Amino acid sequence: MNTGQLISGLAHTGLIGFAIFGGAFKAEPMPFEVTEVTAISAEEYAALVARPEPDALANVETPEPPDAGEAPALTPETDAAPNTGASELSEAPPPDAAPEALPEPAEPETEVTDEPPAPPEPPEDVAALVPDALPDAAPEPSPRVAPEPVAQPEPDAEIDEFDRQASEADEAAEDPVPDEQETAREAAATRIVTEAEKAEAAAPERSVRPRTRPAAPTAAPDEKTAQTTSEPDAVNAALTEALGGAAEQAGGTETRAAQGPPLTAGEKDGLRVAVQQCWNVGSLSSDALATTVVVAVSLSEDGRPRNDTIRMLDSSGGTTASARQAYEAARRAIIRCGARGFDLPREKYASWRDIEMTFNPENMRIK
């Protein structure tokens, strides 16, 4: 090893040590300015900026245009290098190139007078095309009482304990049939409450004890990490992979642009909620409710599912027949709630063009 390399190595080592331990990379707090501000309302701000422009213009003193004949003479001499007191190792900057002569300032075309400028003519107002009779028509007062009697609104539907059929008039009957309305149907629910449970829920006997504090989770050893660090060539492999990825990306900029950024967790949740609103499992058999299906679908750019692309990729937990029922319910959910297009960011189309949805009814089963 020659002397030059030794000196260079020592110098670099010292520099790196200085950089690491000497605080060269410590982030100094950025200087900041303190400016006093006053909070004002929008009306105050509007009043502040709405000043009469013509007066202001009238008081402006217009500077005299510079005399072209008094322009400083330009010399072709080079500027002297400034004495900065830098170390001797730094080289002197090269001399500046001789600047070209500046063009003569242009004469002002118009003279400024004290008279305010004439306001520009407003464009033709579309409202002026409305028939003349309209502005003259006085607005009619809206009636507070309807001119004609209206029917009384129907009372709210009541959910009965059990289903009743609406009574029908029976002319042959001796006793009149009492009026009885058909039972109103309950709306959609995410949980089945039986008659027995309703009775229990009305009179709670005792409150639920607060749960005990959960035990602190123990950190499981990361096998993948341990395995990776134990291998001697792990760093080299990672670098090689990264460099390979860089090389790939260098040649594939267009592909990256087409794929766009991935969906955020919130955007995924939005899609999930949109689909589950239409995933109706109320008419499924108990076998179908025990079947998980994976359904693939491709969306068009407006977020609508392409019906011909919907297909079942996989199923588990049930028979072929129950998988078919579960798949058809999933397909209905995708088509119905996607009829107007799912709310997905168009710039990320490549991320959601093809979707695999797993419909897992475990939480919807009868418990």
Add this chain to the structure above:
Amino acid sequence: MTRHVLTLLTALMVVTAPALAAQDQQGARDGPLRIEITEGVIEPLPFAVPDLVAENTQAAEYASNIARVIASDLAGTGLFREIPRDAHISRVTNFASPVQFADWKAINAQALITGGVSVDDTGKVVVQFRLYDVFAGQELGQGLQLVGTTSSWRRIAHKVADQVYSRLTGEAPYFDSRVVFVSETGPKDARKKQLAVMDYDGANVTYLTDANSIVLAPRFSPDGDRVLFTSYESGFPKIYVLDVGTAARQVLQTQEGTMTFAPRFAPDGRTILYSLSSGGNTDLYAMDITTGQSRRLTSSPSIETAPSFSPDGSQIVFESDRSGSPQLYIMPANGGEAQRISFGQGRYGTPVWSPRGDLIAFTKQSKGRFHIGVMRTDGSEERLLTASFLDEGPTGSPNGRVIMFTRETQGSGGAASLYSVDITGRNLRQVPTQTGASDPSWSPLLN
């Protein structure tokens, strides 16, 4: 020196930046977006069934009637909701013409049933129908054609509804079935009871016995052609077998001076289980009705009654108070050691094994109220479906999805009527009957 440091840092950025960027793009390169749906909604599926197309003038009266029965069957399950005919945009005037799916989508009909009906020269009613998934824009399964007599048009309608129900839910059908029950008339202290059989929806009632004697607990045979019941015609409770087609009946001969009741057919249709009370003790017996030979299954000093076979005929669930209060037990079909399966608070009785074999329905009395409930065959996952002054005597539909039972109102004027409820606890509804009704027993699906 500064230049070297900058060079070193630049090199590090060149190496690491693409790796980080590649990690960000990993998701996009991994393939399709994957999401998991775990929460849905439970609501009836909207369907539309316009009147069937009458192919000839004789069929005109059936076109609307059959459609109404189909709609009633499906809506009566609580799993479907009919979209009223007034809301229909499209009018189906030709069974063979293509369906205008957009019109049915507009009213949110997710399933559509179209059909045609005709009456041929021999007086047979011919019904064709198709089922569509409106939003998928395609037919579900293949169209079917059913033929029957004009008097059996309701059965044809039930069969169409059965096909639609099975295709949409995946469950076995149950609409084309009958229920035998005890019809009750008169005041509570002088009530007259007679056996009757009806369609599962309360239509087509036929009386099987007169009202001269008290009858109890009718039970269909596995084929649906016979009915076992208990009658006080002789003064003592005796078990009778009745032929549903001819209404002919015969008494099962048992020991003199004993009371026999709570009969139930075995799945083979030849063996019956019953309770025999003698000397203050009640035990379970099995009888071969072809030979009349009986054998004793239990010999406990307690009361054993209300036996019911498992669908495969290998086990029996019954009620016993051997533990001090009525509870449910399971034992082998030939007798032997019984295992208690009910451990909740209250009294359990009238157990019935589900036709699917997975659940046992029962009556439970607890805290002054009666419940109909279900539990697994090992006693786990007990779930109470109803609660009232008096609910009792459950019977399962042929597919095991619905339970029918007796509900009696309180007071001196209290009357019994039939109710049905889905095994999930949804869709509790009264079965329309012309008189008071109790003790229902559901037949198997008719052929």
